[in-house]
Amino acid sequence: xxxxxxxxxxxxxxxxxxxxxxxxxxxxxxxxxxxxxxxxxxxxxxxxxxxxxxxxxxxxxxxxxxxxxxxxxxxxxxxxxxxxxxxxxxxxxxxxxxxxxxxxxxxxxxxxxxxxxxxxxxxxxxxxxxxxxxxxxxxxxxxxxxxxxxxxxxxxxxxxxxxxxxxxxxxxxxxxxxxxxxxxxxxxxxxxxxxxxxxxxxxxxxxxxxxxxxxxxxxxxxxxxxxxxxxxxxxxxxxxxxxxxxxxxxxxxxxxxxxxxxxxxxxxxxxxxxxxx
Amino acid sequence: xxxxxxxxxxxxxxxxxxxxxxxxxxxxxxxxxxxxxxxxxxxxxxxxxxxxxxxxxxxxxxxxxxxxxxxxxxxxxxxxxxxxxxxxxxxxxxxxxxxxxxxxxxxxxxxxxxxxxxxxxxxxxxxxxxxxxxxxxxxxxxxxxxxxxxxxxxxxxxxxxxxxxxxxxxxxxxxxxxxxxxxxxxxxxxxxxxxxxxxxxxxxxxxxxxxxxxxxxxxxxxxxxxxxxxxxxxxxxxxxxxxxxxxxxxxxxxxxxxxxxxxxxxxxxxxxxxxxxxxxxxxxxxxxxxxxxxxxxxxxxxxxxxxxxxxxxxxxxxxxxxxxxxxxxxxxxxxxxxxxxxxxxxxxxxxxxxxxxxxxxxxxxxxxxxxxxxxxxxxxxxxxxxxxxxxxxxxxxxxxxxxxxxxxxxxxxxxxxxxxxxxxxxxxxxxxxxxxxxxxxxx
Numbered sequence: 001x002x003x004x005x006x007x008x009x010x011x012x013x014x015x016x017x018x019x020x021x022x023x024x025x026x027x028x029x030x031x032x033x034x035x036x037x038x039x040x041x042x043x044x045x046x047x048x049x050x051x052x053x054x055x056x057x058x059x060x061x062x063x064x065x066x067x068x069x070x071x072x073x074x075x076x077x078x079x080x081x082x083x084x085x086x087x088x089x090x091x092x093x094x095x096x097x098x099x100x101x102x103x104x105x106x107x108x109x110x111x112x113x114x115x116x117x118x119x120x121x122x123x124x125x126x127x128x129x130x131x132x133x134x135x136x137x138x139x140x141x142x143x144x145x146x147x148x149x150x151x152x153x154x155x156x157x158x159x160x161x162x163x164x165x166x167x168x169x170x171x172x173x174x175x176x177x178x179x180x181x182x183x184x185x186x187x188x189x190x191x192x193x194x195x196x197x198x199x200x201x202x203x204x205x206x207x208x209x210x211x212x213x214x215x216x217x218x219x220x221x222x223x224x225x226x227x228x229x230x231x232x233x234x235x236x237x238x239x240x241x242x243x244x245x246x247x248x249x250x251x252x253x254x255x256x257x258x259x260x261x262x263x264x265x266x267x268x269x270x271x272x273x274x275x276x277x
Numbered sequence: 278x279x280x281x282x283x284x285x286x287x288x289x290x291x292x293x294x295x296x297x298x299x300x301x302x303x304x305x306x307x308x309x310x311x312x313x314x315x316x317x318x319x320x321x322x323x324x325x326x327x328x329x330x331x332x333x334x335x336x337x338x339x340x341x342x343x344x345x346x347x348x349x350x351x352x353x354x355x356x357x358x359x360x361x362x363x364x365x366x367x368x369x370x371x372x373x374x375x376x377x378x379x380x381x382x383x384x385x386x387x388x389x390x391x392x393x394x395x396x397x398x399x400x401x402x403x404x405x406x407x408x409x410x411x412x413x414x415x416x417x418x419x420x421x422x423x424x425x426x427x428x429x430x431x432x433x434x435x436x437x438x439x440x441x442x443x444x445x446x447x448x449x450x451x452x453x454x455x456x457x458x459x460x461x462x463x464x465x466x467x468x469x470x471x472x473x474x475x476x477x478x479x480x481x482x483x484x485x486x487x488x489x490x491x492x493x494x495x496x497x498x499x500x501x502x503x504x505x506x507x508x509x510x511x512x513x514x515x516x517x518x519x520x521x522x523x524x525x526x527x528x529x530x531x532x533x534x535x536x537x538x539x540x541x542x543x544x545x546x547x548x549x550x551x552x553x554x555x556x557x558x559x560x561x562x563x564x565x566x567x568x569x570x571x572x573x574x575x576x577x578x579x580x581x582x583x584x585x586x587x588x589x590x591x592x593x594x595x596x597x598x599x600x601x602x603x604x605x606x607x608x609x610x611x612x613x614x615x616x617x618x619x620x621x622x623x624x625x626x627x628x629x630x631x632x633x634x635x636x637x638x639x640x641x642x643x644x645x646x647x648x649x650x651x652x653x654x655x656x657x658x659x660x661x662x663x664x665x666x667x668x669x670x671x672x673x674x675x676x677x678x679x680x681x682x683x684x685x686x687x688x689x690x691x692x693x694x695x696x697x698x699x700x701x702x703x704x705x706x707x708x709x710x711x712x713x714x715x716x717x718x719x720x
Contacts, residue, residue: 053592084594091592099585101715102578103700109575110582113595116575123603126574127567141702157704162714180593 005066006031006184006216007052012061014047014240021047023240024061029184029233031068034210034217036227038251039237040260045220046094048237049188051076052218053091054083065089067183068214085114090182092173094189094220100162104153104172107161108144111179116140147175151205167198171205178209185215191223199223203230228252236260303350310346314339385652392558396551406550410557410622412662414615417561419642419654421611424568426640427649428577429604430584430718432489435476435496436639439469439609441503441631443616448516448626449509458522462617469613470606472499477605481598496636503628515627521549522556522621553622560618564611565651571607573701580604581649581701584718645686647693648717656694 005028014022022044029035037045050056052063052075063075065087073087083089099107109116119136120126126133148154151171156164161172170190177185190206191199203226209215221227227234227248234251236244238260244251251257319339325331392413399405418440425433446465450456456464476495480488503510510516521529527536529549537544571577579600582590590597620626638661646657664682668675690696696712 055588055591080591081594081596084592085596093589093592097586097589097592099582099589101585101698101710102581103703103710105702105704106578106581106700109702110578110590110595111593113575113579113582113593120574120576123571123574123576127570141704145704154704158700158706158708160710160714163711176593 004031005029007218008062008064008066009048009052010062010064012048012051012063013059014044014051014056015059021240022051022058025237025240025242026061027235027242027245029216029218031216032210032214033232034206034219034230036231036234036248037218037220037237038222038224038227038234039243043237044240045237046188047240049091049186049218049220052083053089053186054078054080065184084180084182088181088183089186090177090180090184091186092170092177092188092190094192096166096169096173098161098169098173098176100160102161103158104148104161104164105141105144105157107172107176108147108179109140111176112140112143114180143179147179150208151175167194170194170198171202174205174209178213178215182215185209185217187217187219187221189220189222191221191226194223196225199226202226206230299351299354302354303347306350307343307347310343311339314342318342388652388655396554400547400551403547403550406547406554408663408666410550410554412659413554413557413561414619415639415642415662416655416658417557417564417615417618418612418639419646419658420561420564420568420651421608421615422639422643423608423646423649423651423654424571424580424611425604425608426643426718427654428568428572428584429580429601430648430716431480431601431604432485432492432718433605433608434489434493434633434636434640435499436492436608436612437631437633437635438476438496438499439472439612440616440619440635441499441628442469442472442609443613444620444626444631445503445510445516445616446613447617447620448519451520451621452516452518457526458520458617458621459525462614465617466610466613469616470610472613473605473607473609474602476609477602481601493633493636496631496633500628500631503631510628513628515625515629516620517625519620519624519626521624522552524552553618557615557618557622560614564614567607567611568651576600576603578701585716641683645683645693647690647695647697647712649698649715650693650695653693653695660694 007029009025009027009029012022012025013020025044025048027035037048039045047056051058054075057079058076061076065073065075067073067088075083075087075089078087084091099110102110116136117123119140120133121130126137145154145157148157151168151174153164153168153172153175156168161169164172170193174185174187174190177187187206191202194202206217206219207230210217219227219231231248234245234248235242236251236254236257243256243260244254246254319334319336320332321335322330322332392409395409396406399409418436421439422433422436425431425436443465446468447458447461450461450464451458476492480491483491504513506512523529524536527539528534529536529552531537531544535544537548568577572581579590579595580603582593582595583597583600583604587597590600619630623630642657642661643654645661646653646655665675665679668678671678686694692712692715697709698712698715699709700707
């Protein structure tokens with residue numbers, strides 16, 4: 001935990017009435033690294049995400065974001081859209097939330113809303129077609145084009161997002177999140193529903209985002225091939241608490257994790273694993 | 278019948294149901310008709326001379342009715358068979374189709390040119406000119422509401438409130454302070470926009486039916502305030518003697534300093550009508566221009582994104598509060614401008630002009646036109662207002678015909694006359710987005 005962390009989750013607790021979805025969870029996401037949050041269904045992973053991205057207000061604990069320039073932001077004090085606008089945290093959703101009736105290009109343009117809003121002089125300069133607005137719009141289109149090219153959708157830029165195949169929609173949602181130029185990218189099950197080839201392409205995309213854009217990534221994922229391949233650090237949750245954390249190799253060998261996934265007690269689980277290998 | 282292939286023929290034939298199917302369907306329809314009409318038509322009851330109940334049977338009429346349903350059902354079924362393959366086989370030659378597409382693209386400029394020429398062609402027909410002004414007023418209102426309902430997807434049932442605010446702003450400012458129309462016009466727009474923000478705040482958290490109810494209430498509140506605030510608005514008596522608009526200070530009157538005298542032509546009351554026609558045309562086109570521009574700006578895209586998915590908007594750092602408020606304010610501003618025009622055209626306004634009926638009419642225009650489509654809204658206003666006048670001869674059946682027409686239109690085109698959405702920006706080619714994908718918003 002002494003490492004340079006972009007996000008520090010300290011004693012995070014989230015209660016819904018009598019149900020404790022997340023209980024006293026602490027972990028850190030290192031800068032320019034890929035941190036995976038895994039756990040069985042209902043472990044509270046998405047709740048953690050919703051707390052980080054401001055959709056829920058945590059019942060307790062703190063979420064500290066440290067930017068590259070040393071600026072510190074307490075995420076639990078910001079609400080919904082400010083998390084993305086000021087703290088530069090972007091996210092994708094477990095069930096894709098694109099704007100289905102808008103084209104792929106428009107989806108990426110909407111993501112640059114705040115930058116474009118300033119450039120259009122809060123609409124007034126844009127309304128009269130000021131040259132500064134035109135150049136800003138051109139730049140925004142260029143950035144969108146760049147991302148469309150990276151996810152291989154440049155040819156389908158003018159197709160409605162809702163018409164794209166499932167895998168393309170997943171990638172478009174990631175590109176849309178990246179168009180907000182985030183410091184921390186939170187991905188909620190990006191590989192869900194992808195075939196093996198698409199998962200491999202996704203892993204490649206995420207690695208290149210980390211390498212070329214300096215974005216730190218926090219992801220929830222069930223697809224262990226993706227998690228083991230690209231994660232630098234893995235945090236395992238079950239029933240709202242952290243049961244293990246470490247490198248992918250450490251997690252793979254942790255009897256507690258195996259037990260949580262197989263629903264057996266430790267000795268049995270180890271026996272199962274050993275007989276399997 | 279050019280391009281049908283044999284394969285297409287055989288597939289169409291395979292889909293076509295047999296005569297037995299049609300006969301069975303017609304029989305069922307006839308049976309339902311028999312049950313329904315046996316009491317409604319078969320037996321006629323009336324109060325006799327002493328107040329007793331007399332009745333007689335009309336089995337002949339009943340039989341005729343059932344036979345009509347039977348025959349009609351067969352005809353409809355046959356028609357459907359004939360229609361069915363048309364959509365898939367495309368018996369229309371491609372050349373005609375491309376011609377149709379061209380016509381569709383050309384319809385807006387043609388309509389605009391025709392509109393400009395209306396006062397020239399129908400100079401002596403006061404009725405047509407008045408109707409034109411009325412239609413254009415509703416086109417403008419429709420375009421204004423389209424921002425809120427069509428783009429931002431917020432269902433507003435109280436749009437007439439902003440129309441009223443605009444009308445009363447001009448009427449009161451002009452009669453009390455003697456301000457000219459051209460000064461009052463922007464003021465009316467600003468005041469209406471302010472009211473839009475005022476309405477926006479309480480409804481920010483509301484969705485769907487709840488939003489509709491609150492906006493409906495807002496429309497009623499404004500009307501009731503106007504009725505009851507007698508000292509300011511004159512209550513139910515309204516405001517009279519609202520000054521007519523001037524051509525930048527030159528009045529359109531027979532006086533010596535009037536426009537006719539200045540130009541050295543003979544005065545005619547038609548001058549003012551023509552002037553009003555071009556005035557509302559200019560205002561409507563301004564609304565259209567601003568809306569089209571706004572759609573291509575980040576704020577317009579944010580409105581549409583809000584309609585598509587509000588949660589995703591928030592995740593992208595879009596301030597949904599201000600985005601919604603600007604949509605309400607922009608729509609309200611255009612409503613206010615239209616209201617100011619209404620006041621100067623009528624010369625007299627009273628709360629009776631601003632009932633829920635107006636809100637419903639404008640909303641019907643937007644929905645009928647296809648939410649979000651500028652051309653669709655203009656066409657719908659023409660059909661609704663013009664069509665309403667067309668059926669004037671039918672007297673009390675007017676509403677019936679009209680309601681039937683609307684139901685049929687909604688069956689034929691469930692997403693309005695122009696249901697598809699045009700993208701605001703494109704890289705390679707500008708292709709319309711099917712209405713199946715475009716969301717209707719949560720309001």
